[in-house]
Amino acid sequence: MKNKLTFAAALLAATVLSGAAGAKTLVYCSEGSPEGFDPALYTAGTTFDASSKPVYNRLVQFEPGTTNTVPGLAESWEISDDGLEVTFKLREGVKFHTTDFFTPSRDFNADDVLFSFNRQLQEDHPYHAYVEGASWEYFNGMSMPDLVKSIEKVDDYTVKFVLNRPEAPFIANLAMDFASIFSKEYADQLSEAGNLSDLNQKPVGTGPFQFVAYQPDAVIRYKAHPDYWNGKQPIDDLVFAITTEASVRQQKLIAGECHITPYPNPADIESLKANEALKVDEQEGLNVGYLAYNTKVAPFDNAQVRKALNMAINKEAILDAVFQGAGQAAKNPIPPTMWSYNDAVEDDAYDPEASKKMLEEAGVSDLSMKVWAMPVQRPYNPNARRMAELIQEDFSKVGVNVEIVSYEWGEYLERSKAEDRDGAVLLGWTGDNGDPDNFLAVLLGCDAVGGSNRAQWCNEEFDGLIQKAKTLSSQEERAELYEEAQLVFKREAPWATIAHSVVHMPMRKEVTGYKMDPLGGHAFEGVDIAE
Amino acid sequence: MIPTFIGVSIVAFSFIRLLPGDPIMLLAGERGMSEERYQQLQALYGFDQPLFVQYFNYMTDLLQGDFGTSIVTKRPVLQEFLTLFPATIELSLCAIIVAIAVGVPLGVIAAVRRGSWLDQTVMGAALVGYSMPIFWWGLLLIIFFSGILGWTPVSGRISLLYFFPPVTGFMLIDSLLSGQAGAFKSALSHLILPTIVLATIPLAVIARQTRSAMLEVLGEDYVRTARSKGLPPRRVIGLHALRNALIPVVTTIGLQVGVLLAGAILTETIFSWPGIGKWMVDSVFKRDYAVVQGGLLLIAAIIMIVNLIVDVLYGLINPRIRH
Numbered sequence: 001m002k003n004k005l006t007f008a009a010a011l012l013a014a015t016v017l018s019g020a021a022g023a024k025t026l027v028y029c030s031e032g033s034p035e036g037f038d039p040a041l042y043t044a045g046t047t048f049d050a051s052s053k054p055v056y057n058r059l060v061q062f063e064p065g066t067t068n069t070v071p072g073l074a075e076s077w078e079i080s081d082d083g084l085e086v087t088f089k090l091r092e093g094v095k096f097h098t099t100d101f102f103t104p105s106r107d108f109n110a111d112d113v114l115f116s117f118n119r120q121l122q123e124d125h126p127y128h129a130y131v132e133g134a135s136w137e138y139f140n141g142m143s144m145p146d147l148v149k150s151i152e153k154v155d156d157y158t159v160k161f162v163l164n165r166p167e168a169p170f171i172a173n174l175a176m177d178f179a180s181i182f183s184k185e186y187a188d189q190l191s192e193a194g195n196l197s198d199l200n201q202k203p204v205g206t207g208p209f210q211f212v213a214y215q216p217d218a219v220i221r222y223k224a225h226p227d228y229w230n231g232k233q234p235i236d237d238l239v240f241a242i243t244t245e246a247s248v249r250q251q252k253l254i255a256g257e258c259h260i261t262p263y264p265n266p267a268d269i270e271s272l273k274a275n276e277a278l279k280v281d282e283q284e285g286l287n288v289g290y291l292a293y294n295t296k297v298a299p300f301d302n303a304q305v306r307k308a309l310n311m312a313i314n315k316e317a318i319l320d321a322v323f324q325g326a327g328q329a330a331k332n333p334i335p336p337t338m339w340s341y342n343d344a345v346e347d348d349a350y351d352p353e354a355s356k357k358m359l360e361e362a363g364v365s366d367l368s369m370k371v372w373a374m375p376v377q378r379p380y381n382p383n384a385r386r387m388a389e390l391i392q393e394d395f396s397k398v399g400v401n402v403e404i405v406s407y408e409w410g411e412y413l414e415r416s417k418a419e420d421r422d423g424a425v426l427l428g429w430t431g432d433n434g435d436p437d438n439f440l441a442v443l444l445g446c447d448a449v450g451g452s453n454r455a456q457w458c459n460e461e462f463d464g465l466i467q468k469a470k471t472l473s474s475q476e477e478r479a480e481l482y483e484e485a486q487l488v489f490k491r492e493a494p495w496a497t498i499a500h501s502v503v504h505m506p507m508r509k510e511v512t513g514y515k516m517d518p519l520g521g522h523a524f525e526g527v528d529i530a531e
Numbered sequence: 532m533i534p535t536f537i538g539v540s541i542v543a544f545s546f547i548r549l550l551p552g553d554p555i556m557l558l559a560g561e562r563g564m565s566e567e568r569y570q571q572l573q574a575l576y577g578f579d580q581p582l583f584v585q586y587f588n589y590m591t592d593l594l595q596g597d598f599g600t601s602i603v604t605k606r607p608v609l610q611e612f613l614t615l616f617p618a619t620i621e622l623s624l625c626a627i628i629v630a631i632a633v634g635v636p637l638g639v640i641a642a643v644r645r646g647s648w649l650d651q652t653v654m655g656a657a658l659v660g661y662s663m664p665i666f667w668w669g670l671l672l673i674i675f676f677s678g679i680l681g682w683t684p685v686s687g688r689i690s691l692l693y694f695f696p697p698v699t700g701f702m703l704i705d706s707l708l709s710g711q712a713g714a715f716k717s718a719l720s721h722l723i724l725p726t727i728v729l730a731t732i733p734l735a736v737i738a739r740q741t742r743s744a745m746l747e748v749l750g751e752d753y754v755r756t757a758r759s760k761g762l763p764p765r766r767v768i769g770l771h772a773l774r775n776a777l778i779p780v781v782t783t784i785g786l787q788v789g790v791l792l793a794g795a796i797l798t799e800t801i802f803s804w805p806g807i808g809k810w811m812v813d814s815v816f817k818r819d820y821a822v823v824q825g826g827l828l829l830i831a832a833i834i835m836i837v838n839l840i841v842d843v844l845y846g847l848i849n850p851r852i853r854h
Contacts, residue, residue, distance in 0.1 A: 027691060035604045043560065131605040135572055141562050200605065215697065216614050217805030218688060239691050243803040247670055251678050252685045410552035410818065413563060429561060442562075452563045 023236040024529050026511070028522070029249045029258035030240045033217045036131075037203040039177040040120055043137050045520055048177040050240060053523040054222050055097075056180035056205035057229075059088055059113065059159075060171055064525065065515035067286065067338065067434025069175050073108060073206065074159075079473055083166025088113075090157040095227040096183045097210035101202055104185055108206055110153040115184035117151050120144070127187060130196040138178035142432070166471045168478060172433040177521075181206065208525045209238050217242055234513070234528035253278065253506060259529065260507035260514065262522055266324040266382065272506045283516040284337050285503045288330050288439070289380035289428035290495040291371070291391065292454035294421050299364050306493040308358035310348040312398045313391060313496050322387045323499060330497035332486050334439045337518050338431070339475065340482035345490050347497075356398045368401040370423025372416060376409050379501045379520070380428030387426060387498070416454055424496075425454045430520055436482045440466045444494065455494035462488045532835055536828075540593070543827035544586050547820050554578075554602050554818040576602060589824065598828075599821030603814070608825035612807060616829075617700025618688065619806030622798065623791045625722055626729035631784065634734040638741025638780075642749060643768060653738060660735035665794055669728045669801035676724060683723050686803040690717040725802040729794050733787040740783045744776035751775075778849050785841035788834055 034050035035042045042048075052058075061072035071077075074088035094108035119127035120139040128134065139145070147170065149162040163170065173179065186204045190196055203211050206229065209222035220240040224233040241258055243249045249261040250268055254275060264272060264280075273280050293300040293309070300306060315329040331347035334340070359367070373388035374381060381387060385406070392402040405423065407415060416425045432438050442448060445466060446458035462485050469481040489495075505516055510530045517523060555564075555572045564572075573579040577588065592599065598608040641653040677685040684690065688702045695709035703722070706714035748754060749772055757767045796808035807826060814822035 025691075036606070041605060043558070043562075132600040133576060133602055133605050135558075135575065137558065140568060141559075141564070197606075213694070213696070215805065216611070217809065218803070219691065221694065241687060241691060241803070242805075243686055244809070245801055245803070248673060248686050248801060248803060251673050255677055255681065255685050257685055257687075257691075408551040410554070410556040413559070413561065414553065414556050417563060427561065451565070452561070 024234070025237040025239060026235045026260070026524060026527060026529060027239045027241055027258040028524065029243045029252050029261035030220075030522075031242075031246075031249070031261075031263050032244055033242050034214075034220070036200040037211065037214075038131075038182075038200040039180050040116075040136055040139060041131065041134055041200060043141075049522045050220055051203060052177035052180045053207075053521055053525075054209035054238060055203045055207045055211055056182070057094075057207050058175055058177075058179045058181060059090075060175040060179075062175050062434065062517070062519065064523065065517065067172075067431070067518055069171055069434075072175070073113075073181055077171065083168075083471065083473060084163050086161045086163070086170060087154070088159045088161070090159065091229060092157055094206050094229045095225075096186070096206055097204050097225055099202075099204060099210060099212075101198075102183075102186050102189060102204050104183065104204075106185065108181070108183075109156045110159045111156075111184045112181055113159045114151055114153055115187060116180065116182045117148070119182075119187075120178070121148060121151070126191060127196065127199070131200055136178070138176060138432075142173050142176070142178075144173070166473075168470050168472055169433065169435040169437045172435040172438075176433050208233050230525070233525065235524070238524055250506070253508065256508070259511050260505065262505060264504055264506050266326050269326065269504050269506075277508060278506055279509050281505045281507070281514065281516055283503055283505075283518060284328065284335060285379050285501045285520065286335050286337060286431040286434065286518045287380040287428060287520075288333055288335055288500055289378075289387075289426070289498045290330070290333070291424050291426055291498060292495050293424045293493075294419075295455050295457040295494050296419055297422070299362065299367065300369075300424070302362055303492050304358055304362045305364055306496075307348060308355045308362065308364075308398070309395065309400070310493055310496045311351050311355040311358070312394050312400070313498070314350050314394050315498060316350070317394075318387055318390050319499060321390060322381070322383050323501060326502045326504065327499040328502065330500050331490070333444060333489055333495065333497060334436050334482075334486070335431070335500045338434065338436055338439075340436045340479035340486075342483040342486040344483075345486055347490075348493070352394070352397045359398060359400075365399070366401075367399070368403070369395075370403050370405050371395075372412065372423055372425040373404050373406045374409070374412060374426055375406050378428055378430075379503065380430065380499070381426060382501070384426045417451055419450050419456050421456075426498075427454055432519070434519060436478075437466065437470055440482065440485060441470065444489065457492070457494035459488065459492055459494075462492070532839075535835060536832065539831040540590065540824075540828055541586075543824045543831075544589060546827075547815065547818065547823040548582070550815075550818065552818045554820060557818055558602070593828075598825035601814070601819050601822050603817050603819050603822075608821050609829075611810065611822070612826060612829055614700070615805055615807045615810050617697075618702070618804055619792075619795050619799070619808060621701045621703065622722070622725055622729060622804060622806060623788075623795060625726040626791060626794075627733060627784065627787065629726055629730040630733040630737050630787070633730075634737030635741050635777075635780065638738040639745055639768065639773060641738070641742045642745030645746060650742075654742065657735040657738045660731045661739075663731055665728060665731070665797045666801060668731065669724070669798060672724050672728060673801070684717075684721050686721075686801070688718065688721050688804065689714065690721075693717060725798050725804055728801070729791065729798045732794060733784075733790060736783060736787065736790075737780060741776065741780050744779045745772060748772045748776045774848065778845065781841060781844055781848060785838055788837045792830060792834075 032046040034047040037051040039048050039052035058072045059074040060069045063070045073091050075091045077088045079086050096104040119125045120136045147163055147167055149164050152160045154160055183204050190198050208225055208228050210225045212221040212223055214220045222238040224236055226232055246265045252258045253261050272278055293306050295301055319327050331345055371388045371391055374384040388404045395402045429443055442452050446463045449456050449458050465481045465485040469478040472478050512528045512530050513526045600607055637653050641650040644650050673685055676683045693711050693714045698705050698708050702718040706718040754772050757771045796812055799806045799808040811826045
């Protein structure tokens with residue numbers, strides 16, 4: 001009886017995974033529910049995985065597995081000499097999804113591009129407030145309203161963006177999820193029916209998979225877009241089985257109830273690797289975890305003090321205890337997978353004796369300070385409390401007394417911004433668009449002091465370099481400036497750079513063609529299941 | 532009921548606001564936002580108004596059937612609740628049926644065989660069941676029955692093979708309506724482990740309560756009279772004793788509704804069961820005011836209705852309260 005049941009369960013699992021009637025179905029056990037299906041309304045990666053990645057395309061896209069921008073719905077683009085006009089030549093013959101609720105009568109064209117951006121840009125646009133509380137967080141967060149003066153349709157397949165200032169990361173911004181291209185025809189159809197909110201619940205795009213159904217908190221179903229401009233996908237159906245518990249996701253993967261799943265428990269990675277039916281891909285995450293001193297408050301306004309403290313931190317011990325091996329020591333404020341990463345920078349070596357001496361030379365004795373520990377887990381810092389305790393122990397060896405403080409997450413983010421903040425803050429950042437400006441300007445620029453620049457650090461030399469880099473269009477020239485900026489950063493030490501995490505993705509061995517996204521997304525274009 | 536409902540609305544409204552944390556700052560995350568943008572969003576969500584104005588507006592909307600909109604998903608709270616609630620009801624009903632069907636007979640047997648090894652085993656097991664950490668218990672069952680033995684599915688409500696639009700929201704009924712072969716069986720097999728996990732604590736409580744109520748009743752004069760009349764023991768226990776012993780047990784079962792909803796939070800999380808338990812917890816973490824308020828009010832209303840039903844049932848069982 002027992003064997004019969006086991007066999008029946010195995011058979012059932014095998015049927016699910018191979019799909020009925022020969023159709024290939026890929027089951028992805030996702031970690032949470034999407035907030036909706038309009039990626040421009042939200043900021044969570046889980047939502048992007050379920051909306052912009054399968055259903056939509058953007059004018060410019062990230063090449064799978066990299067942060068390089070490649071043509072998407074735009075075949076090519078030109079930037080004017082003054083950097084103020086960017087003209088996109090659109091791809092012709094791109095079909096929108098045909099679904100139970102929408103049948104397109106025309107191909108993708110410039111009207112769709114204008115619709116997709118104007119709804120976010122223009123406050124009087126009928127779709128600007130089409131759901132209650134629509135705030136277009138990423139569009140605003142990337143300063144698009146200040147940056148974009150206007151968007152013009154030159155002809156059906158040419159669109160011109162006019163900018164208020166030259167901005168090199170603009171192209172990379174357009175590859176982000178909020179810049180997904182929607183069907184204007186579909187939106188018009190919904191307007192006529194008075195059903196505007198369906199744009200966020202029944203998505204229609206040009207992407208590799210088309211939306212079929214969503215059962216909240218349970219299952220999302222997609223099928224391959226038969227007329228996808230980049231070729232029909234090797235799998236027929238894509239299913240997201242929402243499974244919030246990491247241990248349960250692991251059991252489902254082992255039992256064959258899903259093919260691939262994100263965010264395993266760090267402690268389980270070794271046993272997953274040892275399982276013969278599974279393989280575990282890994283990649284360095286595009287993130288950085290750091291300890292930001294308040295450089296406006298003595299004695300942390302002295303670079304020598306900051307450097308001395310950095311030398312007291314034993315990063316290897318932190319990597320072992322906090323990251324359980326799934327991390328690498330950070331020496332720069334940007335991760336090693338990012339272009340312009342300066343590998344020639346030398347990290348401050350762990351040397352408590354030298355650190356003590358430097359503190360004495362700086363005239364610092366009996367120093368007491370606060371270290372702020374985040375109350376939440378993040379890939380760049382899986383256990384901030386533990387990290388703070390290790391730092392406390394390290395600092396005590398050089399005669400610095402540490403008090404650990406923490407607040408509720410919203411409070412923590414708010415209070416840590418204060419320019420007169422007492423103490424050094426543990427925090428981190430995950431890149432949005434693969435552009436170094438997205439780390440260096442956001443986290444260390446003078447404009448961000450009192451905001452996301454938690455070190456309150458405004459260095460003219462550093463800021464001059466990153467501001468100049470922002471106006472150049474040549475990536476090589478920009479990279480040179482960023483490399484120099486990293487040297488300045490290391491010399492001045494506004495942060496102790498702690499770690500970059502390593503991300504793991506366990507999957508069944510028969511899954512082929514999956515490429516890990518350094519930006520942390522999960523996309524299934526080009527993925528197949530070996531027979 | 533109305534004063535209770537207003538009381539609950541005040542508690543629900545103030546409880547989530549008393550917790551530190553600002554939903555707008557949480558939405559912005561590490562990125563943060565400018566002060567100007569923050570003020571704009573405060574105004575957009577109405578958080579810039581004094582608290583009593585916010586409460587008044589909320590109650591006015593509520594009276595018109597508007598439970599507000601989730602700040603996170605931007606969807607109406609009532610719509611989200613109604614989509615997820617049938618899953619919680621289905622699981623809770625199954626759990627309470629199992630708890631009664633197993634708990635009452637166990638309690639009766641333990642009482643009748645008082646002091647025997649059977650009594651001690653049942654009461655020992657009930658004590659263990661009552662103190663079981665649900666999360667650990669759920670994972671243990673998954674690892675053993677789904678992982679090692681492969682008898683039951685790991686999680687979810689039905690195999691992904693079956694796909695049909697929800698009609699009632701109750702998977703057992705919808706799977707039958709779908710007419711797809713094997714769908715009902717699949718839905719049933721998915722219910723087994725979560726039902727066991729959710730039923731564990733109520734089952735233990737009901738068994739213990741039934742045992743002590745039965746012991747009390749078995750010593751009463753009318754039971755002795757029935758016995759001395761020569762009635763068969765089954766009739767004495769089943770008709771004369773149990774019926775009277777059930778009165779406190781029904782009260783206990785009524786009180787278990789709250790316990791079930793609390794247990795549903797963990798059970799739903801472990802088994803990826805798309806119900807309201809997990810939905811509420813997530814919304815507290817995200818300080819999604821509208822969802823926490825609306826969810827609490829709706830749950831409170833349901834508990835009040837269940838208590839009303841229990842009161843009516845009392846009358847049916849105990850003729851003395853009927854008038």
